[in-house]
Structure formats: structure tokens, C-alpha cells
Amino acid sequence: MMSQKTLVMGVIGADVHAIGNKILEYAFKQAGFKVVNLGVMVSQEEYIKAAIETAADAILVSSLYGHGEMDCRGLREKCDEAGLENIPLYVGGNLVVGKTPFEEVEKKFKEMGFQRVYPPGTPPEVTIADLKKDLGVDG
Amino acid sequence: MMSQKTLVMGVIGADVHAIGNKILEYAFKQAGFKVVNLGVMVSQEEYIKAAIETAADAILVSSLYGHGEMDCRGLREKCDEAGLENIPLYVGGNLVVGKTPFEEVEKKFKEMGFQRVYPPGTPPEVTIADLKKDLGVDG
Amino acid sequence: MELKNKKLDENIFKQIQREVLQQWPTGKDVNFDDAVNYHKSIPAKKVFSNQLKKAKQKGDTLIQPRAGVALVNEHIQLLHYLEQQGEADLLPTTIDSYTRQNRYQEAENGIIESKNAGRSLLNGFPAVNHGVELCRKVNEAVNTPVQVRHGTPDARLLAEITIAGGFTAFEGGGISYNIPYAKNVSLEKTIYDWQYVDRLIGIYEEAGVSINREPFGPLTGTLVPPCISHSVAIIESLLAAEQGVKNITVGYGQCGNLLQDVAAIRTLELLTEEYLEKYGYTDIVVTTVLHQWMGGFPQDEAKAFGVISWGAAVAALAGATKVIVKTPREAMGVPTKEANAEGLKATKQLVTMLADQRMPLTHELENEMNIIIAETRSIVDKIFELGEGDAAVGAIRAFEAGVIDVPFAPSKYNAGEILPARDNYGAVRLLDCGNLPFSKEIIDFHREKIEERARYEKRNVSFQMVIDDIYAIGKGRLVGRPR
Amino acid sequence: MELKNKKLDENIFKQIQREVLQQWPTGKDVNFDDAVNYHKSIPAKKVFSNQLKKAKQKGDTLIQPRAGVALVNEHIQLLHYLEQQGEADLLPTTIDSYTRQNRYQEAENGIIESKNAGRSLLNGFPAVNHGVELCRKVNEAVNTPVQVRHGTPDARLLAEITIAGGFTAFEGGGISYNIPYAKNVSLEKTIYDWQYVDRLIGIYEEAGVSINREPFGPLTGTLVPPCISHSVAIIESLLAAEQGVKNITVGYGQCGNLLQDVAAIRTLELLTEEYLEKYGYTDIVVTTVLHQWMGGFPQDEAKAFGVISWGAAVAALAGATKVIVKTPREAMGVPTKEANAEGLKATKQLVTMLADQRMPLTHELENEMNIIIAETRSIVDKIFELGEGDAAVGAIRAFEAGVIDVPFAPSKYNAGEILPARDNYGAVRLLDCGNLPFSKEIIDFHREKIEERARYEKRNVSFQMVIDDIYAIGKGRLVGRPR
Ligand code: B12
Ligand code: B12
DSSP: OOOOOEEEEEEBTTOOOOHHHHHHHHHHHHTTOEEEEOOSSBOHHHHHHHHHHHTOSEEEEEEOSSOHHHHHTTHHHHHHHTTOTTOOEEEEESOSSSOOOHHHHHHHHHHTTOSEEEOTTOOHHHHHHHHHHHTTOOO | OOOOOEEEEEEBTTOOOOHHHHHHHHHHHHTTOEEEEOOSSBOHHHHHHHHHHTTOSEEEEEEOSSOHHHHHTTHHHHHHHTTOTTOOEEEEESOSSSOOOHHHHHHHHHHTTOSEEEOTTOOHHHHHHHHHHHTTOOO | OOOOSSOOOHHHHHHHHHHHTTSSGGGGGOOHHHHHHHHHTSOGGGOHHHHHHHHHHHTOOEEEOOOOOSSHHHHHHHHHHHHHTSOOSSEEEEOOHHHHTTOHHHHHHHHHHHHHHTSOOSSSOOHHHHHHHHHHHHHHHOSSOEEEEOOOSSOHHHHHHHHHTTOOEEEOOTTTTTTTTOSSOOHHHHHHHHHHHHHHHHHHHHTTOOOEEEOOOSTTSSSOOHHHHHHHHHHHHHHHHHTTOOEEEEEEEOOSOHHHHHHHHHHHHHHHHHHHHHTTOOSOEEEEEEEOOOSOOOSSHHHHHHHHHHHHHHHHHHTOSEEEOOOTTTTTSSOOHHHHHHHHHHHHHHHHHTTTOOOOOOHHHHHHHHHHHHHHHHHHHHHHHHTTTOHHHHHHHHHHHTSSOOTTOOOTTSOOOOEEEEOTTSOEEEEEOTTOOOOHHHHHHHHHHHHHHHHHHTSOOOHHHHHHHHHHGGGTOSSOOOO | OOOOSSOOOHHHHHHHHHHHTTSSGGGGGOOHHHHHHHHHTSOGGGOHHHHHHHHHHHTOOEEEOOOOOSSHHHHHHHHHHHHHTSOOSSEEEEOOHHHHTTOHHHHHHHHHHHHHHTSOOSSSOOHHHHHHHHHHHHHHHOSSOEEEEOOOSSOHHHHHHHHHTTOOEEEOOTTTTTTTTOSSOOHHHHHHHHHHHHHHHHHHHHTTOOOEEEOOTTTTSSSOOHHHHHHHHHHHHHHHHHTTOOEEEEEEEOOSOHHHHHHHHHHHHHHHHHHHHHTTOOSOEEEEEEEOOOSOOOSSHHHHHHHHHHHHHHHHHHTOSEEEOOOTTTTTSSOOHHHHHHHHHHHHHHHHHTTTOOOOOOHHHHHHHHHHHHHHHHHHHHHHHHTTTOHHHHHHHHHHHTSSOOTTOOOTTSOOOOEEEEOTTSOEEEEEOTTOOOOHHHHHHHHHHHHHHHHHHTSOOOHHHHHHHHHHGGGTOSSOOOO
């Protein structure tokens, strides 16, 4: 039996896209994770508070609506200040306004301190595999 | 009343696209021209023979199927040899295989001795206006 | 305040108006009399209500994109392009998400950052920040009626500024711009705030200026059964009509099954007119809009063209008054103007090509219509029952009770107990009817439809079906068959 | 020679074969026994007959492009791309126009010029010039069945070489590859030459190798009423069956009116099976193909996507076994492989998305089917009458008499007396029935349909309607309304 890892997840900013969030929650639970789903319209502070309270192993940020770039700025730094220096940050969805080559988007978000950045349409299986690897869970 | 001008027209080579040909014939007749329509699959010799026999004022060549470049080569020279040095040659349709910028196509066919070259989708009105201008018919 | 579906009292309206116009500095430039004069100078062909009424009479299907960028000149260029290259019959101005949340300061930052970056960092046009004059500049730059499209729970300031700014149509509603677009805002609050918007438009109507109002039909855009969106559309139409709105477009998001979609558009018009009539609003012009597929799109642009074209075909065959058009870039991000125009042109080709064809009223179509009618009547009548005859009160109690319930909605004021899934032919049915006030007959109908599919797919009825259906169109199917 | 619909005598066949194989040097490489062995080694999933039979059983609609370029490696690249990026279920090899006219020397020049120019100067793949081995190379390079598509009045050598070259399907017929594709070639000659092709395939069948045969459905692709193309399809099926062909796909070019198109595909299958049965051919597998709109296309690519998608939707709703796909570049010229794949992907999206929906058999659909059935039976039965029971003789006499007549055909062996035009709903009707052997009832039906349109358009019935209809789709309409 694997030790259960805890994920904090939610959709950042003023973003209300709820469908992917519900599906991801379902998929992560099926894959054996403990999931703290903050739903949509989550502020940076809410992620951090939940991560501390639940001693989470990773924070998964979704942004679909195009303001991801502005909404995600500073999250890494705030985590570090709150003592979450080692917590991995994942981000996925439609991260910027418009269709930008994914390499640029990835670079931008990695510079902002996200470990993993996912393009639109990434199936849950991919993230689950990455999570298991990164968090040392054997699949 | 305008003096009636005679046009020889047809679709060159092994090309059987008949619809545009039938419509052009109808449109040219409506516009007051005398039309000698050779139909589809017309050889260079047939155009020349018909133009001489009917003392035509212009030859209108259609090519739709993509082999126009090969089929039209030498027509100008053959006309000149047959004593039709002054007869204007018009060509239109889908003149080459594939989608080539029309300027290139036009250049190529003008070099081959065609006075006027028309892109796909040219409505009959345009050609009729040009014909009237070129043949000195007042519209 | 005690919420009732009653025309807002003039004094209360005035009092709220003073507060609203102070929410952001641009509010002070709103002047009603000047706005009325301004509207009266707008040529008829640029007035939304007009064009829709004409299209309805002639049986035309008009096409309209979604579009909005941060800066005024870029936005004008965008609209020009959609009008000229895209052959749009109606234009939009889509508002950015910060404005929708009344976060005008963040919108202001977005404007500044966009100016610096040389590209729009906002996902729409921040009309409040730009103010009345610049809105008029936008409207004057084009030859086509322009609608404000957004998703704003509290749209009072936005309405004041954009209508004074010359826009002739305004999307939204107290339910349809809350439940899919908010998390923590109560329905009391949004219905009340939208009574204000509707009353504002009613006052314009009384001054001789007709502004088109469109409840947002597709809701969450994802497997919403027609009876749910129809019920919301009817209630919002009644609420709007009470405040004096006279020109209403009710909407529906394409589900994908031809018969169900045609039945939905036809019953939507029928039922809305019926209920308006029944409750005494007899002089309302009702038109319909079909939204091309509102759920997740295929990433591939050619495939997206297929989805777009199918929506266009259905709009024409159903006889919708207008169709809201998606773009081949839908799955990727806010489209370029070129991509937007492409979606429009594919749609234009089909609505004009199929203009002379309508889906014949067959036995199957009638059955489908009868189901939708029966379902919708159960819900709407129950709302009135719960509200003791008041649509506003009833709506709030109905959402509490799950008597009306929107699938996958983010709002905590939505019960979220129903589960939709496709039947074996792709029509959206209910795998779980939750607390919808359906007769046993209707509940059995849904169960049987889903079980028919389960038998065909040789699996049990389960949530996995729903997930498969959500991903299906992105993967080229309508029904999410097991792999 | 006296033409009869009778199985070709073995000796005569052999004698012709010797001549045919000498028409071009590559003919000498054809070896029947070797070819049979070769075919037997082809995996089932690469065999056309197989895949069609399976699709028919499962109710799938397969998608197939048109494509061919001058040089072998480029052609292989093209097919690879269409298979992998375009998700084609079936592949084509479209033959160039010189080969179609048996002008192998000009085709040879085209190959050389193409090599020099670094781009294809031929509008298709010159399979005869390339010969058996290179054809096999093409077939071996892909994982999907490949059909020879052409338009060749005398396709005997082409058939010998391509079938020995491993292609598993062959398009065409003595009528359908003459009347729209030739000017001066008699029907006696082409029917006779196609009896040879069909017999060749019959001989392969007898050796256990099933080659699919597909009469060319759309004819001139322009306002061809279903009864005309159905009659040709049925006669060619009978001619093919007599020579031993067992796997036949009958085709129809989309006209644009949903009901008429669905009715056409359904009756095509029905009637073909009925007549084959009636004349004693009881073991033939009949499948159907819908050709997406075959007339003039819009120049704009997004609009072309609309037209393509509508064809895809109709194929699915009608339940055609396969659909031949156009490309967004149709109006411009032979498409790039990318454009070709785009047409395929839009089509794939729709045929899979609509896989679970069929147009219900309604009263209106039944009426439309009954009209097509009555019209087609009048023509086909009259053909048998004129031929004193012989379909081949009857066909020739029928064309002479205008009893069957293809609109806008270039052939002088076609009467060219009928004039098609659209009715007020876009269905193709007859403005002039020429000499078609129709009952007064049917003739009146057509007249009334056209007059209904004329009244609506407030103009007289005239040839201008036909011209307007020909241009219509290119201009975004189906019915060519007066400007
Ligand atoms: C449905 C939908 C809506 C619904 C949402 C209903 C609701 N409350 O959920 C409605 C209609 C309300 C809506 C509104 C808006 N939308 Co919207 N919407 C969509 C649409 C069509 C589908 C989204 C969806 O549900 N997909 C299905 C789910 C299963 O997939 P998903 O959301 O992509 O999530 C998956 C993956 O992305 C991934 N993933 C997501 N997050 C993360 C995070 C991590 C860490 C990982 C590993 C993976 C991951 O896994 C998920 C599950 O598989 C998309 C376009 C599309 N994708 O086709 C646009 C889209 C997201 N919307 C967009 C926009 C702009 C808006 C609006 C601003 C304006 C508008 N167009 O009306 C408003 C915004 C409102 C707001 N404040 O947020 C844009 C975003 C543009 C951009 N980024 O450039 C899109 C891309 C459409 C477009 N091309 O313009 N929308
Ligand atoms: C219908 C059609 C057919 C029918 C023709 C029936 C018949 N016998 O007439 C059939 C199915 C038989 C057919 C066959 C083929 N076709 Co074809 N066909 C078409 C199609 C779809 C429409 C043509 C048409 O009737 N248009 C309507 C008329 C009114 O317009 P038009 O022909 O363009 O003519 C107008 C103008 O061009 C202009 N014009 C024409 N000539 C001239 C001359 C002058 C002087 C002037 C001023 C103007 C002018 O005025 C005309 C009237 O408005 C076109 C694509 C398209 N345009 O959408 C392809 C197209 C022409 N065909 C094409 C090809 C390749 C073929 C085939 C080789 C292979 C195939 N795809 O099956 C064979 C060739 C057979 C042969 N030997 O010729 C290609 C040509 C490619 C290229 N040039 O790069 C096209 C463009 C399709 C494509 N994109 O691949 N075809």
C-alpha cells in the first residue's frame, strides 16, 4: 500500500471554469491521492492556507480564462515566505490569452517558480504519472 | 448598334470541364458577341482553324484541369505562323496544378503570348468588359 | 430589501443609481437624457432590437461572434475585421474577467500592462474603465449593431456605462450570470442587481429607446439539458419583462443531437412566448439564439471547423434567429481576428446555404418537443408554486431545493445534484434527476434512455459515462463510448 | 463485335488482353498468377472489399480523399500524410488526365517535366507509365486499402497494371467514365471496354481475390438529379455483376438538400440491390458512397470548410458506407497534402460525432424516396424495354433517345435536353424533363416544384435560374436567388 499524498488544487483568480477542476479531482482521487479541492476563484492566500493546514505535498493551480500570467505572479515567493519552500507547484490549463507557442508559456511559468507546466488538453493520466514520480509514489 | 464581333472559344487539351464553357458561351451571346464554341478537349490546331474560318476577333482558351501550362505552350507561335499575328489570346480557369500566387501564373502565361489571363472564379462580366474594351466595342 | 418580482420603485432605483455611478470614476459621465438623444440618432440598421425583429419576420439566421481586447483602437480594428472580413451580421463586445468581477483596479492594471506588452493581457474589453465616450467611439466605428457580452454577476455599472455608450443589446441575467459565473454570490443579490439592469433598460424603453436583452442560454456549456436552460430563460424573461424590457432573445447551447437541438430551439421560443403571455406581458418580441457547441473543443482546427459547421447547420435547420459562433482556435485560447473571421465565414456559408431548408415537424421531433415542454413546465410551474406566485422568490427557493439545478456549476447556491449524460443517440438525458420536480413518467424515460446506452456499451450506468461524454467532442465523438 | 450484356468469352478476353498489354511497354510486366499470389498476401485490413463490408455491417461511414501526384516517392509521401495526419480510412490514387486519355507519351513528358521542375506538373499519378512494380511499392508503403480513381474511358491497360500492382479497388464504368469525361467516344466502345475491366475483376474474383468496383456516381457533379445517377449506377452494377464482379459501391454526389440527399443514399442502396436480385445476381455486396458537393466551390477556405462539413454530416445522417472528401482548396487547384488532410479531419470529426444519429424515416423523407424510386424505375425499366431485355443495348439506345440524359455533359452521345434547377427548398428538380420516360404525374410534380420557386422569386421559369444555381454555392447559397 502506498502512503497517501495530499494535493491542494483549485482554479486561480477570477476564473470560474469548473468542469476541468471537477474532473481532475475525480481523477486524482481515483489515482489514490488525498485531494483538497478549493474549487474555482481561488486566491493565492487560500492555496497557501490550505496547503499549510493539510500539510500538502503539492499545489496544483489551474487557470483557463487567460489571466493566468497575472494571477500566478508571486505565488512561489508567497509560498516560500509562508515556509512552503519545498512544495512543488504545478500549473495547467489555457495559461495565457491567445495561442502562444507552448515553449514560451512554459518558460514564463517556470521562471515564475512552477515545477511543471501543462498545455491545454493534457489528459489527467499524464499529470498523475508526473505526480507519482515527483512525489515518490510507486505507480 | 454595335458591329458584331466573333469569338472562338473552347477548353484546351484533354480537359473535359464543360460547365464553365457552357455558361461563358451563354454570357458572351447575351452580351452581343457571335460565339463559335468548340466545346471541351480542343487542340491548338482546332482553335486556329476555327479562327481563320470565321475570321474571329479573339480566341478564348479555358483550362481547368491543371495541365494548362503544358497545353497552351506554343499556341501564340502557331497562330502567328498561321497568319493570326494580331488576334488577341485570352486564357482563364484553373491554369496550373495547385494553388500558385496568381501573379506568377499571369506572368507565365503573358510570356507565352496571352494578352489577358484570368484567375479562378472570374465572373463573365469582367471578361466581357475587357473584350469590349480590347475589341473596340462600345458597351 | 425584500426581493419580489415587481417593477423597482423609482426612488429606490434613483438611490441605487447614485451609488452605482460612484463605483468607478467613469460613472460620473453617464447622463440619461443625453444617452437617450444619442440612441435616437443611431441609424435603425445599427439597432439590435430592430435587426432581430426583422430577421425573425424574414426567417433569417444572423451570425454573431464573441470578441473583445483590452485597448480601444485594437478593439475597433477587431470589430471592423469581423464585420468586413468575417461578414458578421451582429457584433459583440466581450468584457474581460476582472471587470466581470467588478475588479476595476485590476482591469486598469491590465490596460496598462497591455499597452506596455503591445498585446492584450485581458481576455476582453474593460468597458467600465474606458467609459462612455470611448464606448461611443467603438459603436460609431462600425456599421453593425453591437452587444455587450460578459458574465457579470453585478453588471449595474457596466450596463449604465455601456448603454449610455451606445451599445444596443446587453447579455446576462440574475441567474444565468450568477450560477455559471460565480462561486459565493447569492441569488437574492444577483437577481436584485439584475432587476436594476432590467429596470434601466425599461426606462430606456419608456423613453423610446429599445435595448435588446439576452439571458445567457448555455449556462455552464456542458451537458446542460434543454429543460434546465429553458427554465432559466423563461424565468429571466419574466423578470426582465416585469421591469419593462420589450425585446428579448432567449438562448440555448447546442447539445449535438440534431432532433434534440431543433426541438430545443422551437420549444424555447414557444414556451417563452407562452409564459410571457400567461403572466400578462403581451407586447414582447421574443427571438432565439443557438450557441454553437459550448463545451470543450477539439484542439485540431480542421476538426473544430467540423464542430462549428455542425452548429451552423443546426441553427439554420432549427430556424434560430441568430447563432453565436465559435472559432477554430476555441480549444487553444482567445482567437486572433483571422481565426474568429474563419469561424464566421464557415457559419455564414451554412446558414445561407441552408436558409431554405427547415427540419420537418416529424413524429420524432414532436416527441422530443413534448418531452422538453413537459419537463420545462414541471420546473417552471414548481418555481411559481414555491414562490407562491412570485417568479423571483420561487427561483431562489427552487435553486435551494434543487428543483432547478445546473450541471457542473461553480456556485454554492446551486444544488449540483443532477447528473447529465448522453443517451445512445447523443441526446443529453439525466443519469440522475436529483430533485427536479419530474413526474415518474419523465424520470423513467430518462432512466430507460441511459440504460439503453449502458446495455449497448455493455457497462453499468456510472459517473464514468459523464466524464467520457465531457471529453467526447474533443476526441471526435458525441457519445463518450468506453475505449 | 455485337455488344450484349453477356459474360465476355474467354478467348475474346485473351485476345484483347494481348493487344492491351502491348499498348505501353509496362504492360509486359503484368502476370496474372503472380498478381493473384501477391493479392493473397495482402493483409485483410488493406483490402477494400473487406473494409467496406465490415463498415456496412457496423454502420460506419468511412472517409476517403482524392489525391495523386506525378512521381512515386512524392505520391507515397502524400498517401502517408493523408493516412496518418488526415486519418483517412481509405486511400485513393487519382490518375492524371493524360493517362485517362491513354496519352502515355504526354504523361511520360509530364513525369520528366515534374522531375525537372521539382513539383508535380501532372494532375494525378500516371500509373501506367510507372508500371506494376512501382504500383506495388505504393501499396506496400501504406497501411490502408488504396483505390484507383480516374475518369478513363478506356481503362483496360490501367486496370491490368494497377490491379496487378496491388490496388484493391477500381473506380469507373462504361457510362460514368464516358459521358462526363469524353467528347467523341461512343458508348458502344466504352461499355465494351469496361466489360473487359469488369471481366478482369471477375477473373480475379474467381481466383479468390475480391476487387471492389465503384461506378462513378456524381457524373458531371453539377445539378444531377438522383434518378439520373441512380439509373447509371444500377445499369453499371448489372453490367459489372454479369462479368463476375461481387463487391460494388454505388455512388451519389451530394445535391445539398438534406431530405433529398438522405433519400438518395437510401434508395440507391435499395434499388441497386433490388435490380441485381431481380436479374439474378444474388451474391453481390452493395455499399454506398456519398461524394461531398461536386460542383463549383467557394474560393474562401473557411466557407469551403462549411460545405465540406455539411457533406460529412449528410453522409453520416444518411448512413453512407463511405464519403469522398473535398478540400478547402477545391476552388483553387489540386490541394496540398495539408489542405487535403484538413478536409479529411473536418469530415472525420463529423462522421464520428454523428455516428449514432440517423435521419428518421419521416413522411417527408418517404415521399422524397418514393419520387426517386418511381423516377429511377421508369428510366431503368425503359432501358430494359429499349434493349429488349439487354441492359447494355438498352443503355446505348436510351442515351440516343434521351431517355437517360446527363446535365451539362461534354459527350456528344448524350442528348443534353434535360435542364435541372433547384426547387424552393434547394432540392434538384427538372425545369425541363427532356425525353425522360416519366409519367405525367412526375412531370407535373417537377413543373409545380419549379413554378413554386418562380412564384416565390417573382420571376419566370428560365435558364437564368439554372445559371444562378450553378454559381450559388460558390456565393454561399444553395438556391440561386435573383440578385
Ligand atoms: C465551458 C467553457 C466556459 C463555461 C464555463 C462554465 C463553468 N463555470 O465551468 C463558460 C461559458 C461559463 C465560460 C466562460 C468564460 N470563458 Co470559457 N471556455 C469553456 C470551454 C469551451 C471549455 C472548458 C471546459 O470545460 N473544458 C473541458 C475540461 C474537461 O477541460 P479543461 O477545462 O481544459 O481542463 C482540463 C485540462 O486543461 C487540464 N488542466 C486544467 N487545469 C490544470 C491544472 C493542472 C495542474 C494540470 C496538470 C492540468 C490541468 O486538465 C483538465 C481536465 O482534463 C473553453 C474552451 C475549450 N477548452 O474548448 C473556454 C475557454 C477556457 N474560455 C475562455 C474565456 C475567455 C472565457 C470567458 C472570459 C469569456 C467568454 N468566452 O465568455 C469567460 C470567463 C469567465 C471566468 N471568469 O472565468 C477562453 C480562455 C482564453 C485564453 N486562455 O486565452 C477559452 C479557452 C475559450 C476561447 N478560446 O476563447 N467558458
Ligand atoms: C465539376 C468539376 C469536375 C467535373 C466536370 C464535369 C464536366 N464534364 O464538366 C468532373 C467530376 C468530371 C471533374 C473531373 C476532373 N477534375 Co474537376 N472540377 C470540378 C469543379 C468542382 C467545378 C468546376 C465547375 O464546373 N465550376 C463551375 C463553373 C461555372 O466555373 P469554372 O469551371 O471555374 O469556369 C468559370 C471561370 O473559371 C471562368 N473561366 C473559365 N475559363 C475561362 C476562360 C476565359 C478566357 C475566361 C475569361 C474565363 C474563364 O469563367 C467560367 C464561368 O464563370 C472544380 C473545382 C471548383 N471550381 O470548385 C474541379 C477542378 C477544376 N477539377 C480538377 C481536377 C484535377 C479534375 C480531374 C483531373 C481529377 C478529379 N479531381 O477527378 C478530372 C479531370 C478530367 C479532365 N480530363 O478534364 C481540379 C483542377 C486542379 C488544378 N487546376 O490544379 C479542380 C480545380 C478541383 C481541385 N481543386 O482539385 N471535375
